[in-house]
Amino acid sequence: MTTYILWQIFDKRLLIKEALKDLVVKGLVDVIVEKEFEYYVNDSGLQYISKFESDYYIDYSTAAEEIIDKCSKLSDLDLISIIELRSIYALKEG
Amino acid sequence: MYYIKKIELQTENHSRTEINLQNGLNIICGPSNTGKSLILECIDFMFGGDAEKLTSNPIGFTKICFELSVNNETVILSREIGKKEIRVESSTDLVEDGIYKTGNAKKNTSKLWLSLMGINDEVEVIQKADYSPQKLGVRTFIHTFLIKESRMVGDDSILQNGIGFKGLPISTITSLLYLATENNFLEGHSKINKKLIEEKNKAVQAFVDKSLQSVANQRMEALKHTVDEISPEEITNKINLLMDEIDVTNNKLDEANKKNQLIANRIFIVDNKIAESSMLKNRYAALLTQYESDIKRLTFIAEGEIHKDILPKIDHCPFCNGELTKNQEESCMEAAINEVNNIEKKLNDLKSVYDNIEAEIHSQEIEKSQLLKDQKIVQDEIRGVLEPKINDLRNLLARYRVTLGSVKINEIYDSFESTLNKELKNTIISSSEPEHFDVRSVINEYLADKLDTRLLAILKASNYENISSAVFDIEKCDVKVNGAAKKTHGKGYKAYLNTVMAIALQELLEDYNKHYPQLLAIDSPILSLVEKQDPDDPGASDKMKKGLFKYLVEHSNTRQIIVVENNIPDINYGNANIIKFTKSNEGRYGLIPDYRH
Numbered sequence: 171m172t173t174y175i176l177w178q179i180f181d182k183r184l185l186i187k188e189a190l191k192d193l194v195v196k197g198l199v200d201v202i203v204e205k206e207f208e209y210y211v212n213d214s215g216l217q218y219i220s221k222f223e224s225d226y227y228i229d230y231s232t233a234a235e236e237i238i239d240k241c242s243k244l245s246d247l248d249l250i251s252i253i254e255l256r257s258i259y260a261l262k263e264g
Numbered sequence: 265m266y267y268i269k270k271i272e273l274q275t276e277n278h279s280r281t282e283i284n285l286q287n288g289l290n291i292i293c294g295p296s297n298t299g300k301s302l303i304l305e306c307i308d309f310m311f312g313g314d315a316e317k318l319t320s321n322p323i324g325f326t327k328i329c330f331e332l333s334v335n336n337e338t339v340i341l342s343r344e345i346g347k348k349e350i351r352v353e354s355s356t357d358l359v360e361d362g363i364y365k366t367g368n369a370k371k372n373t374s375k376l377w378l379s380l381m382g383i384n385d386e387v388e389v390i391q392k393a394d395y396s397p398q399k400l401g402v403r404t405f406i407h408t409f410l411i412k413e414s415r416m417v418g419d420d421s422i423l424q425n426g427i428g429f430k431g432l433p434i435s436t437i438t439s440l441l442y443l444a445t446e447n448n449f450l451e452g453h454s455k456i457n458k459k460l461i462e463e464k465n466k467a468v469q470a471f472v473d474k475s476l477q478s479v480a481n482q483r484m485e486a487l488k489h490t491v492d493e494i495s496p497e498e499i500t501n502k503i504n505l506l507m508d509e510i511d512v513t514n515n516k517l518d519e520a521n522k523k524n525q526l527i528a529n530r531i532f533i534v535d536n537k538i539a540e541s542s543m544l545k546n547r548y549a550a551l552l553t554q555y556e557s558d559i560k561r562l563t564f565i566a567e568g569e570i571h572k573d574i575l576p577k578i579d580h581c582p583f584c585n586g587e588l589t590k591n592q593e594e595s596c597m598e599a600a601i602n603e604v605n606n607i608e609k610k611l612n613d614l615k616s617v618y619d620n621i622e623a624e625i626h627s628q629e630i631e632k633s634q635l636l637k638d639q640k641i642v643q644d645e646i647r648g649v650l651e652p653k654i655n656d657l658r659n660l661l662a663r664y665r666v667t668l669g670s671v672k673i674n675e676i677y678d679s680f681e682s683t684l685n686k687e688l689k690n691t692i693i694s695s696s697e698p699e700h701f702d703v704r705s706v707i708n709e710y711l712a713d714k715l716d717t718r719l720l721a722i723l724k725a726s727n728y729e730n731i732s733s734a735v736f737d738i739e740k741c742d743v744k745v746n747g748a749a750k751k752t753h754g755k756g757y758k759a760y761l762n763t764v765m766a767i768a769l770q771e772l773l774e775d776y777n778k779h780y781p782q783l784l785a786i787d788s789p790i791l792s793l794v795e796k797q798d799p800d801d802p803g804a805s806d807k808m809k810k811g812l813f814k815y816l817v818e819h820s821n822t823r824q825i826i827v828v829e830n831n832i833p834d835i836n837y838g839n840a841n842i843i844k845f846t847k848s849n850e851g852r853y854g855l856i857p858d859y860r861h
Binding site for chain 1: 557560561564567568570571574575577588
């Protein structure tokens with residue numbers, strides 16, 4: 171049984187959206203607007219995160235690297251599709 | 265009812281002579297050597313006796329024939345001298361025709377005469393005091409009622425079959441008793457001869473020996489299963505002690521089982537507590553992780569706050585390039601520090617609680633471990649000590665019980681052996697000491713009193729000289745007159761008393777009214793009775809003679825009486841058949857009219 175709740179997906183999505191917006195506004199992430207929005211950590215961002223040393227950061231960055239490694243090549247639709255499938259599977263499992 | 269109607273004699277020269285008789289009194293009288301006594305010899309011969317006197321007689325008899333009247337029917341008996349058989353020609357169903365042999369043949373002369381007396385079945389009577397039986401034959405008692413001259417004057421009782429016999433004539437007495445009572449006194453008694461006794465004893469001994477051997481084998485077999493040779497009391501005590509010990513051990517086992525149950529219950533409770541504590545511990549651990557994560561996250565936030573200075577200054581929006589208004593950003597550092605402090609306090613408390621719960625679990629684990637050890641000890645005691653002990657005790661108890669049973673069996677065997685030996689002894693003793701037929705007691709019961717009365721009555725009626733008492737002397741089986749035994753008297757008195765005795769017995773049998781010979785034949789009842797020179801009673805003997813013959817005349821209605829006598833007293837003989845032999849040319853000379861001595 172998973173503790174993952176479906177609504178959290180949307181909640182996290184909003185949070186991520188807000189967080190990205192905040193990071194862009196703070197100048198740590200740049201955005202390229204073409205067909206769709208493309209975000210990437212800029213130099214300031216890299217410099218900023220290079221200052222972090224805490225355990226949480228290390229764990230977080232390790233996890234983020236794994237996610238990026240697994241999901242960077244996936245489109246939003248792919249991600250949504252995977253999330254939905256997992257969600258349905260989780261629902262079935264109860 | 266039968267009587268001899270005619271006696272016919274045939275001689276060597278084929279001459280025939282006959283004597284006609286009647287029912288009632290018949291008197292054949294005449295001088296000596298006229299053949300009177302041969303009439304009794306003929307009767308005896310026809311009753312199965314030998315022909316000694318007849319064959320030794322110079323007349324030369326060859327055949328004797330009797331014509332009997334049986335219920336007014338005629339039966340002819342004929343027997344040749346020297347032959348041991350009687351030919352019977354009968355016109356009545358009471359007597360079967362044919363040949364009747366003397367001796368022990370199936371169809372013998374006894375059967376003939378007994379059937380005339382109404383006895384048709386084969387009967388056994390007691391021969392000796394040891395209950396030896398013999399067949400009832402006419403020869404065992406007929407001598408009592410057929411008294412020849414030689415026995416008439418003898419010392420012996422007319423019950424004795426012969427002269428000079430000692431002891432009681434048991435077979436004659438038992439025969440007469442059977443005629444009188446139809447009781448042969450053999451019921452419930454059996455004579456076992458000596459050889460048979462020995463064989464029986466041997467068989468009993470063999471049976472007992474075999475039984476004892478069998479008992480010994482069975483005893484040995486039974487004792488195989490017992491090893492302890494101890495007394496039944498000791499075994500009983502041991503059984504009681506064992507049962508007590510089993511009770512004690514059973515109580516211990518019950519207690520141990522209860523203890524085991526209590527420990528098991530306690531283990532269950534402790535297990536539950538450990539489970540509860542472990543669950544709490546897990547929850548506390550999760551909370552600890554949560555708190556630690558919170559601290560890490562707060563540390564991360566604080567780290568970001570610390571390096572905020574290096575963040576670039578952005579005035580315009582990267583999306584719309586609009587001017588960004590400067591927000592007064594507040595530092596979250598202080599709040600994070602406060603939060604971390606709070607969390608650390610909670611964390612410390614939680615750690616303390618966690619440590620406590622861990623200590624509690626540890627303590628419970630120790631308790632459980634101790635309980636398991638206790639349980640093992642108790643279970644080891646139950647399974648390793650108490651239960652085997654009870655089993656051992658029960659096995660021992662069973663063994664003692666088997667032993668006790670064997671002891672009982674032993675006692676039974678002892679008792680059986682003792683009984684067998686005792687029975688053996690009794691059986692052998694009783695076999696070697698056969699039962700004794702008390703003939704005196706029987707005479708006393710059935711004959712003595714009645715004979716006493718009758719003898720006295722006859723003697724008084726026949727004018728016996730100075731008669732005051734007459735008894736039947738059981739030891740002598742004879743009459744005792746006025747306290748004096750018969751042998752103390754002279755020949756004439758002996759003959760007189762023998763005649764009276766025969767009459768008394770005849771009358772006694774008639775009184776019993778079962779079976780009786782219906783014949784009394786006596787030779788010379790008064791021949792030797794000479795006149796006594798008694799000054800007080802000069803004619804005493806004459807009175808006695810007359811008295812006897814008068815008695816015979818008056819008491820001859822129920823039987824045939826044949827009296828042979830030289831001279832008969834001068835009395836009124838009434839209807840008596842008197843045959844006189846004259847020994848002269850006047851009248852009938854003798855038995856054979858033509859024969860001259």
